[in-house]
Amino acid sequence: MLEWTGERIIPKELKPTNGMLLEHIARYYFAFPHVRGRVLDLACGTGYGSHMMAKDRKREVTEIVAVDNDADTIRYAEREYHHQKITYRQGDAVDPDLPDSLGLFDTIVSFETIEHVRDESAFMQNLERMLRPDGTLILSSPFGRGRGMPTSEPFHVHQLTPAEFAGLFTRYEQVEIYYQRGVVFEKPREGIRYFIGIAVCMKRAAEQMP
Template sequence: MRKEMPRLKGVSIKKKSPDYIHLYFLMTDLKEAINNFTKGKLLDLGCGNKPYKEWYQPLTTESTGCDATQSTEQLVDTICLATDLPYETNTFDTVISTQVLEHVYDHHSMIKEAYRVLKPQGNIILTVPFTWELHEEPYDFFRISKHGLKELFEEAGFEINYIKANGGKWAAMFQMMLNTVYSTFKYKTVKSKILKLLFIELKLTWLINHIAIWADKKYRDDIWTINYIVVAKKI
């Protein structure tokens, strides 16, 4: 099993955060999907610290979280692999999985397992990054386009409701710029200190976040995106 890793703890995000652009679009689309497609008994697949529990809990009769390792807040109910779920077939009405698929090498088996444990007419809500640097290494294996996701889900037997880009090219561009800048802060150079002063102390990050959200909404083009969300049904 993997070692314990830091995970997102909740849905509140700060406008001065370097991850704000990414989280703004991800959480907007995820909250909408949860409100519209969550029901009954839910499995939070790769749950971490269950950051979205406050959204799905009121809509479910019961929820269970599983992950490959225990979370920092000790909130994982079942420690297991996403490719070998210890649940009976047709157990859950809803499966939610956020930012997990890229960390599963055998992602075909993960989607097939999600299909197996869902009841007929049950829904899956899944998000996955399309543009992001390496993270949680060495368990970072893939970036999949919307076309690859369509094939992956249909191969497992799902009927896709929709696949949506979480933000477009302007969100992706500004977010990757911030990620690039913040990655230099680990170096104790004059350049990194100046950048840190500009982006943190002088609140340039806050300004860029606002510009990015405005530009992406006004000139939306999802030829490039940060994440995708997939909503599909077991038929």
């Protein structure tokens, strides 16, 4: 049985009012209008978010491939959040062979992942390689002191600043960045401190690719 570590969310082990659980669920609800076609949920954790997408977007989604690097977590997801449109796979987000293994996607969702990744460039390259032209990437990250700076979170390599987060998406044609406060997403307002950013990015059409 999986144990909640503060990083992998296990809804069945938490109170419905748990703040971190509500924030995680809210990110998937935020993504719903953008989710279509063949979908990748990279760093899917226990699978509850993939299952939410499969149920809510059943008419718009053809397949969801849900990937996590932990074998026990994938087994838990297969058991607790089975759905006919979801395939759970064990995989490393920075593995250079991952795009060839998984193929192309119309939508890629990856929440609270990049702060765990040492090779940020390899992670972003894999996302770009797996996203179809005109596809949509939805990526979130907590904010912090910036690259190379220590963080109080034991599982985080570092936490990007808002400017560093925005700089991840320069190769995308359309980028909208929102800030999360609890279960609310909004454009930044003066005087408000935000702890989480979420970006919705569209890849250039094939004829516009360099």
